[in-house]
Amino acid sequence: MVTLADGGIDLFIPKVYDIVWSLIILVIVALFFYKFFMPKFNSIFDERAEKIEGNIDKAKKARSDADAAKKKYEDQLNQARVDASKITDDARTEATKIISDAHTRADKEAEQITANAQRSIASQQQQAMVSLKSEVGTLATALAGKILGSKLQDSDVQTNMLDDMIDDLDKKMDSTK
């Protein structure tokens, strides 16, 4: 037991070679960790974080792009809708205008046609009247000749009768006018 106690004290007394080797090992291990191991893993961690952040950024950008595109399409759609309704309105206005124009024109034409017809009727009436007058004159003359031929003896009577007839005709003509 005495020997064990002696050894026990020895345990706590560093030996020179032990110190030398421990220091060498510590320096080697520390250099390894400081110069290689930690920088390597830190760069890995950084790269990983960067990549994750990059992906998040990318996703954000894609989303904002998509939103922008959606907004653009919606705007375009709205614009198209507005345009379409405007075109419809325009067309409707145009159609109304065309119809009313057509109406106006048709009315005018109809009036014109009516007027023309009336005018032609009037002129034809006039013509008919004129030809009737002349024919009546001829007829009357012929009739008068015949009457004159057969009943010339009473010439005064004849003349009076003829004059009366012509007067009557004149009167009739005047009244129709």
Next chain:
Amino acid sequence: MIEAVGANMLLASSGPDLPGVNDFLPPEILFQGTPFAINRIILIRLVATVVLLVVLGITAARAKLIPGRWQGLVEYGIEFVRNNVVYETMGELRGRRYVPMITTLFFTIFVFNLFGIIPGANMAATATVTMPLVFAIWVLIQYWIAAVREKGLWHYIRDECFTPGVPWPIYILLAPIQLLELLIVRPASLTIRLFANMISGHLVLATCLAFAQYWFIEAANKFVGIPVGGLWFVGGFVMTLFEAFIAFLQAYVFAILATVYINLSYPDE
């Protein structure tokens, strides 16, 4: 030394080959008598260093943006030290400077401790007083540097030893204790906690296995020997798992205390 060997041989001849203090004071096997002498524990430490550098070196060299399982585990370790040890204790702003240091401490101590349960080594690479002491002195230097940079040497000593708001007669007692704390107690506690944990772990584990071996093979009565030896073996198995946990726990404790000590050098916010 000779007496100790004699005592051990005596023990061996009469009972199980129990571990002793001499396990931690192995003879030099290479470059005897020079400052570069190598004994069994230092050899284990060199092997552990090579394993640490090769495994983590390959992991780092092959590190990809999308980690595999092993890289994920290593990254989990790095993030654990960074977030749960350093940033949680001292905040990100102060802590960033110390992340490589604390990571070095945590990973190195963890791997060195694990060699206590690796077959063939069966001895933690941190199981001499020197390796934990060297780590602790590194921490000591760092928190003094931080103190001088952040507060100035005099302000730091005044704040720690002559804490404002304490009646002056107390300083007679307080000042030396605090100075001792800053210079000796902190590194000594870091060193002894780690070192003693590794020693006791090895002793308990080796004792279990020595008794298991003794009862299995050397006991005359096999009807008693095999069940008792089996119990000792189960004990050794459980202790192995426990030592794996202790390997992590001591690395964590060392890392977090180192962070706390450095943080204490900064002025209060």
